[in-house]
Amino acid sequence: xxxxxxxxxxxxxxxxxxxxxxxxxxxxxxxxxxxxxxxxxxxxxxxxxxxxxxxxxxxxxxxxxxxxxxxxxxxxxxxxxxxxxxxxxxxxxxxxxxxxxxxxxxxxxxxxxxxxxxxxxxxxxxxxxxxxxxxxxxxxxxxxxxxxxxxxxxxxxxxxxxxxxxxxxxxxxxxxxxxxxxxxxxxxxxxxxxxxxxxxxxxxxxxxxxxxxxxxxxxxxxxxxxxxxxxxxxxxxxxxxxxxxxxxxxxxxxxxxxxxxxxxxxxxxxxxxxxxxxxxxxxxxxxxxxxxxxxxxxxxxxxxxxxxxxxxxxxxxxxxxxxxxxxxxxxxxxxxxxxxxxxxxxxxxxxxxxxxxxxxxxxxxxxxxxxxxxxxxxxxxxxxxxxxxxxxxxxxxxxxxxxxxxxxxxxxxxxxxxxxxxxxxxxxxxx
Numbered sequence: 001x002x003x004x005x006x007x008x009x010x011x012x013x014x015x016x017x018x019x020x021x022x023x024x025x026x027x028x029x030x031x032x033x034x035x036x037x038x039x040x041x042x043x044x045x046x047x048x049x050x051x052x053x054x055x056x057x058x059x060x061x062x063x064x065x066x067x068x069x070x071x072x073x074x075x076x077x078x079x080x081x082x083x084x085x086x087x088x089x090x091x092x093x094x095x096x097x098x099x100x101x102x103x104x105x106x107x108x109x110x111x112x113x114x115x116x117x118x119x120x121x122x123x124x125x126x127x128x129x130x131x132x133x134x135x136x137x138x139x140x141x142x143x144x145x146x147x148x149x150x151x152x153x154x155x156x157x158x159x160x161x162x163x164x165x166x167x168x169x170x171x172x173x174x175x176x177x178x179x180x181x182x183x184x185x186x187x188x189x190x191x192x193x194x195x196x197x198x199x200x201x202x203x204x205x206x207x208x209x210x211x212x213x214x215x216x217x218x219x220x221x222x223x224x225x226x227x228x229x230x231x232x233x234x235x236x237x238x239x240x241x242x243x244x245x246x247x248x249x250x251x252x253x254x255x256x257x258x259x260x261x262x263x264x265x266x267x268x269x270x271x272x273x274x275x276x277x278x279x280x281x282x283x284x285x286x287x288x289x290x291x292x293x294x295x296x297x298x299x300x301x302x303x304x305x306x307x308x309x310x311x312x313x314x315x316x317x318x319x320x321x322x323x324x325x326x327x328x329x330x331x332x333x334x335x336x337x338x339x340x341x342x343x344x345x346x347x348x349x350x351x352x353x354x355x356x357x358x359x360x361x362x363x364x365x366x367x368x369x370x371x372x373x374x375x376x377x378x379x380x381x382x383x384x385x386x387x388x389x390x391x392x393x394x395x396x397x398x399x400x401x402x403x404x405x406x407x408x409x410x411x412x413x414x415x416x417x418x419x420x421x422x423x424x425x426x427x428x429x430x431x
Contacts, residue, residue: 032424059127109275119269136427143420162402193399236415249348273322287303288301290302
């Protein structure tokens with residue numbers, strides 16, 4: 001056995017075992033990076049999702065078909081009556097009359113069975129990659145809803161702080177007006193700003209409930225359960241090499257793996273179409289039993305055997321067309337893989353650029369704009385106390401500080417959402 005034959009044997013022997021190992025029931029683990037609070041939600045969603053369960057059953061079904069695809073056709077067992085005279089229908093009238101039992105077996109040409117089994121293996125691997133893709137998509141959707149819920153939670157906290165701040169400013173403006181040191185319009189302006197914040201509070205509460213419903217639906221819960229955001233996200237420090245990202249995606253992206261398996265399957269189909277030019281063999285063995293003649297003479301029984309093959313007389317309309325179709329399918333699969341690989345490379349570059357930009361914006365707000373806004377707010381408040389600036393300037397400075405804090409939180413949560421999207425595209429957790 002040369003090296004090539006050894007390789008072919010190992011591939012055909014080990015591939016089914018690898019596929020079966022992949023399809024064994026495992027605990028649903030998060031395929032993307034998640035915090036201690038997010039991980040249980042993702043695992044619950046993966047465990048309860050009916051679409052994932054359906055795909056898993058389909059994988060199991062395809063695995064069961066692998067040995068069947070390469071099995072021999074069922075043998076045929078039959079009985080017959082040979083050379084029976086039609087004038088009397090007597091079994092002992094003619095010496096060639098016999099009662100026959102036969103068994104026949106069709107044997108495909110060498111290599112066909114292994115190729116059919118290999119073709120079924122690639123189908124199972126494609127379905128397994130589809131399952132991986134759906135798990136990543138679901139995990140990404142749960143993570144996105146979780147981070148959106150986190151941003152709403154932060155927004156509600158800042159909204160409460162704004163209301164508390166404006167309530168103090170309103171009371172101060174009212175006291176100043178009563179004492180003759182302030183203007184009535186300042187009271188009205190504070191009331192308007194408070195009303196706007198109360199309206200925003202109602203909207204945030206509704207959006208919070210919508211996201212809770214979204215998460216409950218993604219987790220396939222039978223009834224509503226409150227979802228409380230409880231994470232504290234660290235400052236992002238994500239650095240990516242476009243070359244490394246593309247290399248990981250080429251190995252792990254499940255959609256690309258589907259295309260790879262399609263290419264491999266199309267190659268197997270080409271080999272199988274080439275084998276179809278060679279005929280299958282049909283072997284039959286029969287035993288014919290003869291009765292004694294009328295004179296009491298015992299006639300010997302007969303044993304017969306035949307070997308037949310199919311003749312490819314319609315080669316130009318059948319085998320040639322099948323081979324051409326298999327070759328065309330391979331070209332289509334390779335083209336689809338190339339197009340998807342190019343698309344993924346652009347998506348990776350776009351996501352990495354977005355994450356880098358979001359991080360830069362976050363640190364710009366946290367390290368520069370927020371300290372500046374805090375100084376402006378403090379200075380405006382002091383100046384207002386001694387009558388050097390208008391009420392508008394003071395209140396805008398105080399509100400701007402909190403709005404900058406909210407924008408910084410938005411950049412933070414968007415960074416983590418994009419990371420989940422990037423990992424789902426790559427097909428694995430980032431270091």
